[in-house]
Amino acid sequence: MAKQKSKRRCGVLMPVFSLPSKYGIGTFSKEAYEFVDFLKDAGQSYWQILPLGPTSYGDSPYQSFSTFAGNPYFIDIEALINDGLLTEAEADKCDFGGSEEYIDYEKQYKSRLKLLKKAYDRREEVASSKKLMKEFEAFKKSKDNDWLADYSLFMALKNDNSGRAWNTWDEGIRLRKPAALKAARAKFAEEIDFYSFLQYLFSAQWTALKSYANEKGIRIVGDIPIYVAFDSADTWANPQLFLLDKKNTPIDVAGCPPDAFSATGQLWGNPLYRWDYHKETGYKWWMKRIAHCYKLYDVIRIDHFRGFDEYYAIPFGNPTAENGEWRKGPGYDLFDTMKKELGDKEVIAEDLGFLTPSVIKLVKKTGFPGMKILQFAFDSREESDYLPHNYTPNCIVYTGTHDNETTRGWFDQLPRNDKKFAKEYLGLKSGKDAVWACIRACFASVSDTAIIPMQDYLELPSYARINTPSTLGGNWVWRMKKDALSKELSSKMHDFARIYGRLNG
Structure with missing residues (x-):
């Protein structure tokens, strides 16, 4: 994005899991292809996911069992039926949850893997098995997938340990002693192969969907969380990358200090990186991770960009984030290595929250566009950098992100003076047209790129919010109704893109 300064563009933020589909959660199904068609008709350039x-527990895509693996929930069941790996009757017997408006993750967990296991068991019987098995074997042997064996073993061991975190497993496995690993690979060979098969299906289906989107002129924007989960294949298989002691217990963990939003701060609990080790290895693991992301996405949004300049470290075992300290991160050195090794890639820096002069300097030095959130703009007490007249072209403007209220929900809950200011700024006589006025303000701004959450185009209230930070339960569950996308909406979106010089093609 940073290199296309003369090209104004627009896109839509829409999680894959929020797409409509037959089996309880959004997948790489025909509805995903229809969504791509909708984006093209609406004149959009980007689909941000x-x-x-x-x-893992809590269902957050920011706390994953692997930074390299794909979510098996996204595998399209209907494609497996068409390929003869499953029957419609087998899929219809499963309970995936009855609502078309929210995801029941417990039912997904109980049903989907059992169904996918039937597809795995049938893999050598189907008409296309020779081609399928050849592709699967090649996928397992690919040097790009050297993470696969550890991930698949990790998942098999997690099942054998009733889902418990890896730091509670037997010492030989926990500390990855060669004899224990060899015995586990032999004992769980079939299950390891099953989890590898799921990754093959995920990869094949996502590659096809992304190719379709790219052919239609739609580019994928994907997220890379700065941290990995402690209970992940990444931490278990590569303890040398993280601040762990000799027993592989964290020394310090990640979070945010107390602020106006939280008196005790945010205790995320992710393991911190041994940045000195990463520097010594030429950031080898990071380069592999980022290169993998560019196989999945066209543009990456780096979450919590501030953590590369300075990161907050909390002693492990502390019940809150109150007693942490700031430490220096790798700074520009990591991104300099990235540019030298991977070329000039498109990146969005998530530079939200309190920014120190050194963070601002780092973002500027990288040349990466930062983010502007319109919902942050309307504080009647002070002038805000988030007001559109203060933007520069090299930024991405959003009405809100996955962590914000929907714009309808946000506007309805605004304090009286802030709402008065917002109505004055947006030229509103009433709040009825507030959502589209916010979209118009984003599109009319000088920002090179405007990305709007799908819920805002649909003018949905608070129930459609994706995530409320620092809360458990009720997050990551919203689904779009199957009849939500209309010709009238795509035409209106197309008109906005045309009027404000953001039209794709």
Whole structure:
């Protein structure tokens, strides 16, 4: 994005899991292809999604069992039926949850893997098995997939340990002693192969969908969380990358200090990186991780960009984030290495929150566009950098992100003086047209790119919010109704893109 300064563009933020589909959660199904067609008709250039990794407890895509693996929930069941790996009757017997408006993750967990296991068991019987098995074997042997064996073993071991975190497993496995690993690979060979098969299906289906989007002129924007989960294949298989002691217990963990939003701060609990080790290895693991992201996405949004300049470290075992300290991160050195090794890639820096002069300097030095959130703009007490007249071209403007209220929900809950200011700024006589007035303000701004959450185009209230930070339950569940997309809406979006010089093609 940073290199196309003369080209104004627009896109839509829409998680894959929020797409409508027959089996309880958005997938790489025909509805995903129809959504791409809708984006093209609406004159859009970008489809921004959330991380695609397999989710753990709490269902957050930002706490994944692997930074390299894909979420098996996204595998399209109907494609497997068409390929003869499953029957419609087998799929219809499963309970995936009855609502078309929200995801029931417990039912997904109980039903989907059992169904996918039937597809795995049938893999050598189907008419296309020779081609399928050849592709699967090639996928397992690819040097790009050297993470696959550890991930698949990790998932098999997690099942054998009733889902418990890896730091509670037997010492030989926990500390990855060669004899224990060899025995586990032999014992769980079939299950390891099953989890590898799921990754093959995920990769084949996502590659096809992304290719279709690119052919239609739609580019994929994907997220890369700065941290990985402690209970992940990444941490278990590569303890040398993280601040762990000799027993592989964290020394310090990630979070945010106390602020106006949280008196005790945010205790995320992710392991911190041994940045000195990463520097010594030429950031080898990071280069592999980022290169993998560019196989999945066309543009990456780096979450919590501030953490590369300075990161907050909390002693492990502390019940809150109150007693942490700021430490220096790798700074520009990491991105300099990235540019030298991977070329000039498109990146969005998530530079939200309190920014120190050194963070601002880092973002500027990289040349990456930062983010502007319109919902942050209307504080009647002070002038805000988030007001559109203060933007520069090299930024991405959003009405809100996955962590914000829907714009309808936000506007309805605005304090009286802030709402008065917002109506004055947006030229509103009433709040009825507030959402489209906010979209118009984003599109009319000088920002090179405007990305709007799908819920805002649909003018949905608070129930359609994706995530409320620092809360558990009720997050990551919103689904778009199957009849939500209309010709009238795509035409209106197309008109906005045309009027404000953001039309694709």
